[in-house]
Amino acid sequence: MKFISTRGQTEPHSFSRAVAVGLAPDGGLFLPDLLPDLSLRLRAWSTASYAELCMEFFRLFATDIPEETLERIVHRSYATFSHPGIAPLRRLDQNLHVLELFHGPTLAFKDFALQLLGNLYEHQCAAGGAGINVLGATSGDTGAAAIHGLLGKPRTAIFILYPEGRVSPLQERQMACTGAANVHALAIDGSFDDAQRILKEAFGDQAFAARHRLSAVNSINLARILAQCVYYLHAWFQLPAGEREDAEFVVPTGNFGNVLAGWLLTRMQVPIRGFRIATNQNDILHRLFNTGEYQVEAVRPSLAPSMDIQVASNFERFLYYAVGEDSAAVRPVMERIQATGAYYFPKLERDIFSTSRADDADILHLIRQTHQRYHYVVDPHTACAFQGLNPDRTSVVLATAHPAKFPAVMRQALDFEPTHPSLEELKSRPIVKHRLPADVSAVKAYVAAHAV
Ligand SMILES: *Cc1c(COP(=O)(O)O)cnc(C)c1O
Numbered sequence: 001m002k003f004i005s006t007r008g009q010t011e012p013h014s015f016s017r018a019v020a021v022g023l024a025p026d027g028g029l030f031l032p033d034l035l036p037d038l039s040l041r042l043r044a045w046s047t048a049s050y051a052e053l054c055m056e057f058f059r060l061f062a063t064d065i066p067e068e069t070l071e072r073i074v075h076r077s078y079a080t081f082s083h084p085g086i087a088p089l090r091r092l093d094q095n096l097h098v099l100e101l102f103h104g105p106t107l108a109f110k111d112f113a114l115q116l117l118g119n120l121y122e123h124q125c126a127a128g129g130a131g132i133n134v135l136g137a138t139s140g141d142t143g144a145a146a147i148h149g150l151l152g153k154p155r156t157a158i159f160i161l162y163p164e165g166r167v168s169p170l171q172e173r174q175m176a177c178t179g180a181a182n183v184h185a186l187a188i189d190g191s192f193d194d195a196q197r198i199l200k201e202a203f204g205d206q207a208f209a210a211r212h213r214l215s216a217v218n219s220i221n222l223a224r225i226l227a228q229c230v231y232y233l234h235a236w237f238q239l240p241a242g243e244r245e246d247a248e249f250v251v252p253t254g255n256f257g258n259v260l261a262g263w264l265l266t267r268m269q270v271p272i273r274g275f276r277i278a279t280n281q282n283d284i285l286h287r288l289f290n291t292g293e294y295q296v297e298a299v300r301p302s303l304a305p306s307m308d309i310q311v312a313s314n315f316e317r318f319l320y321y322a323v324g325e326d327s328a329a330v331r332p333v334m335e336r337i338q339a340t341g342a343y344y345f346p347k348l349e350r351d352i353f354s355t356s357r358a359d360d361a362d363i364l365h366l367i368r369q370t371h372q373r374y375h376y377v378v379d380p381h382t383a384c385a386f387q388g389l390n391p392d393r394t395s396v397v398l399a400t401a402h403p404a405k406f407p408a409v410m411r412q413a414l415d416f417e418p419t420h421p422s423l424e425e426l427k428s429r430p431i432v433k434h435r436l437p438a439d440v441s442a443v444k445a446y447v448a449a450h451a452v
Contacts, residue, residue, distance in 0.1 A: 001063045003030040003222060006320040007334070008327025014064045016127075019120055019223045022216050027334075028327070029317050030222040036060045038233075039269040046237045050086035051078050053237075054116075054230045061226055065123070073123055077115040080105050080148075082422075087112075087231040089238040089396070092374040096389065097396045099235045099249075102379075106174050107402035107420060108306070109258070110145035112231060113224035118149025120223055121156060121215070131155035131452035135202060136217035137195040138162050141306045141401065144174035146217040152180045157452045158217075159184045161195040161443065164435060170405055170423055177429040184450055190438030201440040208444060212451040219257045220313055228261035235396055236265075236272065247394040248274040248354075250385040253285055254307040256314040258398065259353075266352065267321060276395075277355040278385040280304045280363065285312055286355040289348060296341035303360045303409050304380040306401070322349065358384040367413035377410070377418050379403040 002012035007028030013021065018030040038045075045053055055074045062070055078086050083103035090098045104111025125132050134156065136146055143160040150158045160175055164187035167175075176185040188195050203209050203216065236244055249272065251259040259275050266272050279286045280302045288294045296310050316334060322345075323329040337343050358366060366383040370376055378386065379401040389395055403410050404420035411417050436442045 001061055002033045004033045004327075005030060006316050006327055006330050008331070015062045015222075016064050016120075016124060019117070019221060020124055020215070022218065022221050028330070029220050029314070031317055031320060032061060035264070035268050037269050038265070042270065045233070048237075050230070050234055051075050053234055054078065054227070057230050057233065058226065069123060073116065073119040077119050080115055081111070087234055089235050090376075092376055093391075095391060095394050096374075097235075097239065097394070098376070098378075098382075098399050099231065099396055100399045101231060102399060102402035104145070105148040105422070106141070106144040107405050107422065108141045108145060109228075109231075109398070109400045110141050111148065113221075113227040114142075114145040114149035114217075116149075116227045117217075117221060117223050118146075118151075118153060118156075121150065122153045125153075125155045130213055131157075132215050133212050133447065133451045134158040134215050134217050135199065135447065136160050137192070137199040138167070138175075139192045139305060139308070140167050140171045141405075142217065142219070143167075144171055147175050147178060147183050147185075150182065151178055152182060155452050157182045157184065157450060159186055159443075159447055159450070161186045161188050161198060163187075163192045163195055164189055166192065168406065168408070170407070170426070172433070173423075173426040173429070173431065176431045176433040177426050179429065179432075182452070184446070185433040186443065186446065187433045187435050188438050188443075189435065194438040198438065198440045198443050202444055202447070205444070208448075212447060214447075218313075219255050225257060225261050225264070225314070225317070228258055229265055232262040232265055232272070233270065236270065239394065239396070243394040245271050246273050247396055248276055248390070250276040250278055250389070250395050250397045252304070252307060252381045252384045252398065252400050253277045253279055254282075254309040254312075256285060256312040256318065258400070260314045260317055263318065263352070273393075274352050274354060276385070277353055278387060279355065279357050280307045280381075280384050281357070281359040282308050282310055283357040284310050285315075286357040288345070289350060289353050289355045292345045292348060294337065294343045294345065296337075303363045303406075304358075304384060307381055307384070356384070356387045358387040362387055363409075364413045367410070371414055377403045377414070379406050380409045 003018040005024035005028035007026045009026035010024040101109035366386040382399040385397040403418040407417040
């Protein structure tokens with residue numbers, strides 16, 4: 001199988017090349033040149049374990065990786081999860097299921113993709129000879145998950161920039177208390193926007209990026225999307241057979257990556273009825289699907305910070321299919337969005353997508369209500385999915401993070417703080433971070449001195 005760019009001006013890439021490059025050279029995002037039809041495989045796959053299912057699924061895409069290697073990569077990636085079911089489905093009520101995606105090493109769903117991506121990178125280093133230096137900026141969950149994907153791996157180093165004092169203390173500990181020599185937590189004296197600007201400037205210096213074999217960690221990598229398809233499929237199989245075809249997945253959404261992964265399965269003939277895009281007060285996608293108007297606004301920090309996103313970067317992949325797999329039609333739309341921050345889409349697939357929006361007051365209320373009704377504690381991101389649940393249809397809520405990651409919000413909502421042993425253990429470890437000024441030359445000097 002080959003991978004093509006949504007913008008059509010990149011030659012087809014192998015799976016491994018597409019994963020290594022991340023963003024396509026023409027500025028587009030990679031997609032499989034042909035999506036497989038899964039309908040004939042569903043019966044055989046329905047009783048597979050999580051790792052088996054992941055292996056069967058990836059075999060269809062990662063056709064340039066030997067089977068035994070792929071099998072080792074997949075098994076390793078999910079051996080770090082603390083729950084034997086990896087992604088257990090819990091029934092809270094007659095029609096209400098929760099898919100718990102927080103049993104990975106950093107207690108958020110990003111582990112599903114980044115554990116796998118870390119092992120794919122390691123394989124590529126071993127196969128290609130050269131080491132790899134990953135550079136990223138984070139406001140929380142992604143940085144921690146990326147770090148734990150590469151922890152202690154030979155011939156890799158990871159540098160994560162974050163704004164000093166502006167990530168939660170536990171998130172900082174997940175990045176700065178690993179004790180691994182190849183992990184560099186770089187606390188910038190500035191904002192998240194400063195960290196992102198520095199990152200852009202560092203990658204913009206192409207000679208520097210090439211010299212140190214820099215790789216970006218971001219949500220647009222093709223392997224991340226495919227890894228996320230697997231838990232939708234696994235959850236769908238765990239539903240009673242009679243409920244499968246009517247089920248709606250409810251997805252706390254930021255940049256559209258997670259919901260896109262589920263939706264792609266429908267393009268592979270998996271009969272999923274619908275998806276609800278659950279946003280916080282940064283509601284660009286809620287507005288888009290209700291009015292057709294894509295309109296970027298300023299980010300308003302919320303109690304669900306990992307969804308504080310206004311540019312839904314993975315939307316471009318959906319757009320590619322929406323315009324009939326015509327990259328010539330994608331390019332002018334993306335150019336216009338980049339130039340003006342706005343676009344009007346006259347017809348969007350509104351029958352398969354519904355949306356909801358939860359502001360901070362709603363989030364606190366929904367955490368409380370879910371606890372009272374179901375004796376179940378949800379984190380502030382997952383809480384957004386409980387807004388406007390339809391009691392008459394089967395809903396599968398994706399629980400994207402463990403509530404113990406957000407103790408301050410939980411205390412505000414419930415008067416107690418949930419705990420998790422892995423976070424408790426972190427509290428006794430020393431923090432190892434490097435304070436740097438918000439200045440690209442300081443960051444480049446640090447990377448140059450510590451790159452592998
Ligand atoms: C990243 C994140 C999200 C948003 O995911 P997208 O792929 O950007 O839609 C939601 N919840 C949590 C806990 C996250 O870390």
